[in-house]
Amino acid sequence: MKTSDPPAKQNRQYRRLLGYARPYARQWCGMALIMLASSAVAIAQPWPMQVLADHVLDDLPMPPMLVRLVHLLPAATSKSGLLAWVGISTLLFYALASLIDAALTYGWILIGQRMVYDVARDLFSITQRQSLRFHAKHPVGDSMSRIMTDSWCVNNVVESLLLTPGQAIITTASIVLLMFHMNVELAVASVIVAPIISLASRHFAKRMRKIAKARREIESGMQAHVQQVLSGIHVVQAFGQEVREHERFAENAGQAIRAFRRGVLVTNLSNLYTGLILTMGTGVVLYVGARQVIAGSLSVGTLLVFLGYLNTLQNQVWTLTRTYSSLQSRRAEIDRVTEYLTTPNDIVDSPNAVAMPKARGEVSIEDVSFGYEMDRPVLSDVTLELHAGQTIALVGPTGAGKSTLASLLPRFFDPWKGCVRIDGRDVREFRVRDLRQQVSLVLQESFLFPISIAENIAFGKPGAARREIERAGELANAAEFITQLPDGYDTIIGERGATLSGGQKQRLSIARALLKNSPILILDEPTAALDTITEQAILEAMRRLMSGRTTLIIAHRLSTIRDADQIAVLEAGRIVELGTHEELVRRRGLYARFSNVQNAPAGV
């Protein structure tokens, strides 16, 4: 499904992720300087060995530059003095190299980690702004792993497309130049293998990509299987299929292992290929060099320097191959991250959206159809009228579309057809922010944040005065338990024993809605998770919240809905009954049956 024009798409993705390196131009300049220094050290490092071999242990004539240097250094003219200097310079180069290495690592973490978090922030910011339809399609776990885990791929992209090639180019270019300057024949012998390697690595990269893809598919199949079994655990146990499911897991694992092995095989083949070519290269240099030494046109020390350089060059090749293949294995993450980064939000302000004045609370839903997936409508031709200040209750079996219907008011998604009007105007004409200011929400789960209780209550009105917050707390019957908490209103939720009961949390979410003070209110099974005694305590607070507001309440319990001005019964996405409690009971339809079943125990 994603095969269309892959190279172009891949380049687009890379460009997008490389863009995250741009804000760190200053740091990159610093990195480039350190890299230059690192190449300089890499060039200098084999020379003490040359001096040792040719001038300390042998008596070859020194080149003029070395003669000058020897005279400059104290006590370097004697053999043992020169030897001491060889030791000192070796130590010095080592120390320098490892310092530079440390600086490079630190610099790279500094930039790399920052970029990862930059990507994570963008992903988070984009994800949490997406409409509920998006979230219905992408479970929280999926989004989380993209934000927290997959964002690491930016590191790989920048490393393998910017950092490693940069360093490789600087080091390779300077060493190759120097080699040619020293001995043309040996230099040619050293670099002759380079083009073959680049050809080979291309070939293997393609195969590795294929295998990595196959492996990912097997792994995601495993994940899907585990997820299926764990979420259908009641069926698995009821049908006694635990052993078979475990066997299926083992079978999948076997497949994954086989794919793994194929991957290791290809990696090893590729390593063999590269390594063989490199070793051949070394062989050629050794052979040519040795013949030159025998012929007397090259000193042993210089040959050692050449071999040292060759080693450095080969390490560069290995590093390049490794980072490039790690980039290949990150393809899936790159896809997943860029997919999120480029997903447009389906709920945005229309170009000529207007500010919304405080609504009166006249809501009309007109002929609305909607579904999360194409061809599977959840709501079909729903029409419903809510007058300002009225309460309307939505009842019906699970899956009838009640919550979906309520979600249309704050434009959590837009209907396929039909429209939702507030005070006579289509909600899509308003700015989304303004529209949502007009709607408050109390859900079955309260969703409080790990901030202070006061901040949680003021969630919809961040600038609220402490007096207002406390007033909302009192009206929501929450003041009593809040003041008993260690830090009162400043207690951070979730910290040090400040775990709240379901009823307490729900009172806070009522306080939150009270303080927001919006003319339209949605209550989605606010007491369904609470026991009857807790429910009673909350009903009072809820009535205060509902008074004077246009309220849409979804509830299963009759006690919470019988006082509604109107009751709408929803079944399979359609409104099948509409009226007051008495009317509906008299009509003896679905609602009557439903309410009788619920009512009955109270009368026994």
Next chain:
Amino acid sequence: MTDSTESSQTTKTHSLGWLMHYALRRWSAMVVVFGAMILKTALDLLKPVPMKILLDHVLKQQPASPVITRLIHFLHGDESRQTMVVWCVAATVVIFIIGWGITAVSAMANVNLGQRLAYDVAGDVFQHLQKLSLRFHARKATGDSIRRVLVDSAAVASIAKDAVLPAISSLFTLVGIFLVLLRLNWTLTLVAVVVVPYLIWVLRRYAGPMMQRSFAQQEIEGRIYTSVEQTLSAVPVIHAFTREDFADELFRGQTDQAFASALRLTRIQIQFKFLVTLATAFGTTGILWLGAHEALQGRFSVGTIVMFLSYLASLYAPLETLAYTSSTLQFALGSAKRVREILDQTPEVREIPSATAIQTARGQVQMQGVNFGYDSDRPILKEISLEAKPGEMIAIVGPTGAGKSTLLGLIPRFFDPWSGAVALDGKNLTELKIADLRKQISMVLQEPFLFPLTIAENIAYGKPEATREQIIAAATAASAHEFVVAMPDGYDTVVGERGATLSGGQRQRISIARALLKNAPILLMDEPTSALDAQTEQDLVIAIGRLVQDKTTFVIAHRLSTIRKANQIVVMDQGQIVERGTHDQLTAAGGLYSRLHQAFSSAASEASK
């Protein structure tokens, strides 16, 4: 809901001995890995030899040792410098190829060991999770359990693969190189070894702080995880209160913290690495200096120095590896704890050793004074007693949250009651083999859970050995055959793939076919039609009618049409049975059921007008 679930942890989470048991299961791979390790060490020792020969005996024309002279004679007989060059070059290439072979073999064995180990652990966690009661699963998020099976198990296996094996391999190399160096020149070796106490000091000085910082880093990452999960689950609230910017800021603040802590960790790691490299530098320089002194007195050749230096590099590399092992270990320990948490959960629903087997039950089900709840302080069922005779139908009615589904869950022993007993044909369920007990029970739930398998496999889920004829017969009886054959691949259509999304009614019919094929004497139905519209329901009634024939049936329903035929009706509220009796008894009593019945019959007559 958060802390009560973790109560059954044991204290042995910190020891890793239990992992050995997994490693030993893959002993053949271990043998290969260790063998490869020893060979690799030997090869590392051989590697610089051709170079030494080339330098000393070919280029410098020093007299070769008798071993080498004999080798050359044996190989070719020609001692000319040209030929020797060729042999040295060839030896270098050959040593590389052998080295590659060993690496490849050990990499494959490593997959067998490491990856298999990961799946062995994952498999056990998965198997164990399946054994745990629904009470456990009701309290644990599925996502968390999946993570433990797939992610944490792999991390645990990495302890073996990335920490223990490299450590052992490093030790091997260390000892090997040390012995060779000692043979070569013991004074030089002593110089090289002088740095070891220093390295140990560095390691001890830094291991603790490095661990702490890496732990702190993980803690912060964990906190971010939790808060991202919270935020993403609370998206409706954030949108409704238009606080997207706040959520961004929260995340930004946390990532800033994480970044700062990552830098703290890196700083100490870099310090550590620098100090370790310094030791290498001093060691190397010392050898170079002393070696050159020896050489000046003619006791040592250039080739030997080059060889010595190459060994030295192989000596220090494993020391560095050992030093880094601790941070890998630290990371995996957290996962090990999470894996153990699952493996240490004793399944609540256990089979006693003397459990009796049953073939086919008559189907008499009895509950006596049953109490049960998911959390220890919140009873869901209180003092429930009831009896269903073979072939009877019991209907359970009552408001949401009354405990109806929980009551049904006791019959297949999804969980055991706190007190009281459930019995089948007069025998307490705990005395029966669990698999046998569950063979006696079919279930049809409100949400028909189907697996992403073919339709045939789904129907035969409880009876994998069923023939195609039996499957088709079951589907036909469940009124499913017609729409199944109309699907692209008929019975081989995979559920959920390429347009094979089924409607609620179709899924329910497949789940009825599944129950029909299982043909168990007891049937549990939990609101089988309540998610369907009236028309679809009508279609299903016939199929359900076939299913309930001759079976002991428990049915939860809101609709009276389904429950009217029941031999007994049980009305539940808040975990208690508040009224019970047959249809006629309850109608005659003029209580609750008569009111229900009246409401229903007039609704029906109105609908037919």
